[in-house]
Every structure is written in structure tokens, then in C-alpha cells.
Amino acid sequence: MYDLMIIGSGPAGISAALTAKARNLNFIWFGSRALSTKIEKAEKIMNYPGLPAVTGSEMQSVFLKQIDDCGITITESQVNSIYDCGGYFAAGADNEIYEAKAVIMTVGMTTTREIEGEARLLGCGVSYCATCDGALYKNKDIAVICASPKFEDEVTFLAGLANHIYLFTPYKETTLQYDNITHFNGLPASVDGDKKVASVTFKGEAIPVSGAFFLKDSINPGVLLSGLDMAGGHIIVDRTQMTNIDGVYAAGDCTGRPYQYAKAVGEGNVAVHSVLEYLKEHK
Ligand code: FAD
Structure with missing residues (x-):
């Protein structure tokens, strides 16, 4: 049983993982070493502090080096389902089940349209x-x-x-x-x-x-975790990044506009601090 599972390896997930590591949390992080196509594909990034006028691939290399230097492992699997088991969460990824006391969803914005019947018949074909x-x-x-x-x-x-x-x-x-x-x-x-x-x-x-x-790359978070409150395709969170489900937090593009690296990174950091508080109360 992990303390925390972080789902998604874009800027929000990276920030959450770096903070979780700094705070010695026992966590598992799902995503890929390619990190995010939204990092990779950026032509020139002008508004990210500390990295003036970098290309997306330069930013990707810097992030990867920092992750590796901190000794953080990315579990290269896509999470296909998350279940609220009452006091802990179980996630299914590549035929394995992983358990954690808290979840941070940093899954980005789903660009692929959901097809009629897709959510209703999930698990039924x-x-x-x-x-x-x-x-x-x-x-x-x-x-x-x-x-x-x-x-x-x-x-x-x-x-x-x-x-x-x-x-x-x-x-x-x-x-x-x-x-x-x-x-x-x-x-x-x-x-x-x-x-x-x-x-x-x-x-x-x-x-x-x-x-x-x-x-596809990303699954609608409301389909991934049933009961998650969404509005206009975004996960509803408060200022602590908490969702309507106790123990579940979200950060980055998946919580709404503006879609920006700095906002994603900030929210990823806040989410881990909220998880630390949550874990104190749920030992
Ligand atoms: P994402 O970067 O979308 O990352 C989410 C990650 O989670 C993805 O890798 C995805 O594969 C993974 N994931 C999703 N679901 C699962 C799952 N179920 N299991 C495992 N992994 C999963 N912003 C700026 O501030 N400045 C810019 O100059 C700028 N330029 C941009 C240029 C382009 C071409 C694009 C597309 C975007 C640009 N942005 C820019 C916006 C910025 O890229 C996003 O705001 C930022 O990447 C959001 O980070 P995120 O972590 O929330 O999500």
C-alpha cells in the first residue's frame, strides 16, 4: 500500500512527484518517460521561470534529468480505472492492481471526444x-x-x-x-x-x-473514477486541489484554464501539501 499515487507525467505530475520525493512520501507515479506531448510539441516556451526561451524538447530533457537525479521512477503504464475502496484507492494499470491511501490526478485535458455509449458500456464490452x-x-x-x-x-x-x-x-x-x-x-x-x-x-x-x-492517451477523469464531480470537462477542485472525493486531489490542465505550465506546476505542489495534511488525519 502506497501513501500516494500520482497519475500523469506532465508538468503537474512532475511537480507533484518532486515534492512527494522531497517530503519522503511512499508514492507510485504513473506516466511515461516521454513525459507529455504537450511538453514535447511546444515550439518555444517564453513564460516558464528559470528556463528562458527553451524549446519543448529542451524543457523535456531538463525535467527528465531532474527526475533521474532525484532517483524518482516513472511507472510506464496507463491507469485504466480507479476504485474508491473506502479509506484507500485501487488503480488498474496493465493488468496489475496498485493501492494507495491518496490519489493525485494530473491527467491533462482530454482532447479526444468521448463517443456515445463509451462511458455507459465501460466494463460491459x-x-x-x-x-x-x-x-x-x-x-x-x-x-x-x-x-x-x-x-x-x-x-x-x-x-x-x-x-x-x-x-x-x-x-x-x-x-x-x-x-x-x-x-x-x-x-x-x-x-x-x-x-x-x-x-x-x-x-x-x-x-x-x-x-x-x-x-488513447487520456481517459475522461469522470470515467476513470466514478463519482468524481466534473464541470465542462474539468475536475472540480477547491484551493487545496481537493476534489469531492475524500483523499482524491487533482492538478494541472485537468482542473481548468488557463492551460499553462506554471499553473500546472503550482497546483501539483499544492496537491502534495494537501495530501500530507490528509495523511496526518488518516493514519
Ligand atoms: P499534460 O501536460 O497534458 O500531461 C498529462 C500527462 O498525463 C500526459 O503525459 C498523459 O499521457 C498522462 N496521462 C493521462 N492520463 C493518464 C493515465 N490514465 N495514466 C497514466 N498517464 C496518464 N503553456 C505555457 O505555459 N507556455 C507555453 O509556451 C506553452 N506552449 C504550449 C505549446 C503547445 C504546442 C501545447 C500543446 C501546449 C502548450 N502550453 C504552454 C500548455 C501546457 O503544455 C499545458 O498547460 C501543460 O502541459 C499542462 O500540464 P499537465 O501536467 O496538467 O498535463
Whole structure:
């Protein structure tokens, strides 16, 4: 059981991890060593104190060096679900379950639109994790909604299990050439079914499937942790970064505008200080 789990490796998560380390918390941090595409892709950053006129990749290198120099490990897994277990939290990531007394969500802003039926049928045929749930769809027909070519390895994995894959991508070309994959450029309008996924609707046509995998960078936080209060796509927090769920804090773009590095970093720091107070009261 960890004291804290931090989910997301952008500036908010980095700041939270550095502060948690400085305060000797027993924590686990989920994200990737690429940190965040929103760091990587920035052309020139002019408003971050201490790093005048850096490119995104320069900022990424500086952050990574600081993380490594502090001896902090990033667990390179995507968290697919978080459960409030009453007094502690359990997170599912790559077929493993991790437990912690408190959670800081620094998951950034979801840019991919949620598809109708996606949240309602989560766990009833909708999955965010090929590794965890792929085997359930052995020899079945499934839909895979793949947000970026970087997830195509997971599509390949699913192609080795499923009977047929209907692959939907927002991008035109795919390198995936398998007899059991039909590729569509575009996203389905909905995932349909009463209690279980039965089909996806694309261009007005219902395609029968047993499951639908959504492969994407970020999952709507309200779907990740059921019961989390959201407004306009943002997690509602107070000035201590506390959400409506006791023990759950959020920081960075996921809590609202302005979408800025300095704001994300500040909130990540505040969130850890709030967690320290929370842990004192919940020994
Ligand atoms: P993000 O940086 O979005 O990081 C979130 C991370 O969490 C991502 O790596 C994501 O993969 C990971 N994650 C999400 N869900 C999960 C999960 N379930 N499990 C594990 N990991 C997960 N701001 C400025 O102040 N100045 C600038 O000059 C500037 N330029 C920008 C240029 C560009 C091109 C862009 C796109 C943004 C720019 N911004 C700038 C805004 C800035 O990038 C964001 O405000 C900042 O990155 C937000 O940090 P964050 O930590 O909240 O989220």
C-alpha cells in the first residue's frame, strides 16, 4: 500500500512527484518517460521561470534529468480505472492492481471526444486496455478505436486474438496489413447495446461486435473514477486541489484554464501539501 499515487507525467505530475520525493512520501507515479506531448510539441516556451526561451524538447530533457537525479521512477503504464475502496484507492494499470491511501490526478485535458455509449458500456464490452481485456475477445469480432499510430502495437496484439477487427482511426494511413482487420478512416458515432456492447454505428450503419477497445492517451477523469464531480470537462477542485472525493486531489490542465505550465506546476505542489495534511488525519 502506497501513501500516494500520482497519475500523469506532465508538468503537474512532475511537480507533484518532486515534492512527494522531497517530503519522503511512499508514492507510485504513473506516466511515461516521454513525459507529455504537450511538453514535447511546444515550439518555444517564453513564460516558464528559470528556463528562458527553451524549446519543448529542451524543457523535456531538463525535467527528465531532474527526475533521474532525484532517483524518482516513472511507472510506464496507463491507469485504466480507479476504485474508491473506502479509506484507500485501487488503480488498474496493465493488468496489475496498485493501492494507495491518496490519489493525485494530473491527467491533462482530454482532447479526444468521448463517443456515445463509451462511458455507459465501460466494463460491459468497452475497454481501455488491450493487455488486460484482449483475451476476453478471443475469436470474436471487435471494434478498435485507435487515436494514434503509436497504439498500433496494441492493435496487432488484438489482431492475434480476435476473429475480426473493425479499426477506426482519425488518421488516414495505417501500416497494419492483416487479413482480419478492416480499416475505416473516421470514428464511429456510437457504441450500442443494452447491457453489453452489441454493435458500433459508423456512417449510419450498425456493425455487429462483441467489444470495443478505445486506445488513447487520456481517459475522461469522470470515467476513470466514478463519482468524481466534473464541470465542462474539468475536475472540480477547491484551493487545496481537493476534489469531492475524500483523499482524491487533482492538478494541472485537468482542473481548468488557463492551460499553462506554471499553473500546472503550482497546483501539483499544492496537491502534495494537501495530501500530507490528509495523511496526518488518516493514519
Ligand atoms: P499534460 O501536460 O497534458 O500531461 C498529462 C500527462 O498525463 C500526459 O503525459 C498523459 O499521457 C498522462 N496521462 C493521462 N492520463 C493518464 C493515465 N490514465 N495514466 C497514466 N498517464 C496518464 N503553456 C505555457 O505555459 N507556455 C507555453 O509556451 C506553452 N506552449 C504550449 C505549446 C503547445 C504546442 C501545447 C500543446 C501546449 C502548450 N502550453 C504552454 C500548455 C501546457 O503544455 C499545458 O498547460 C501543460 O502541459 C499542462 O500540464 P499537465 O501536467 O496538467 O498535463
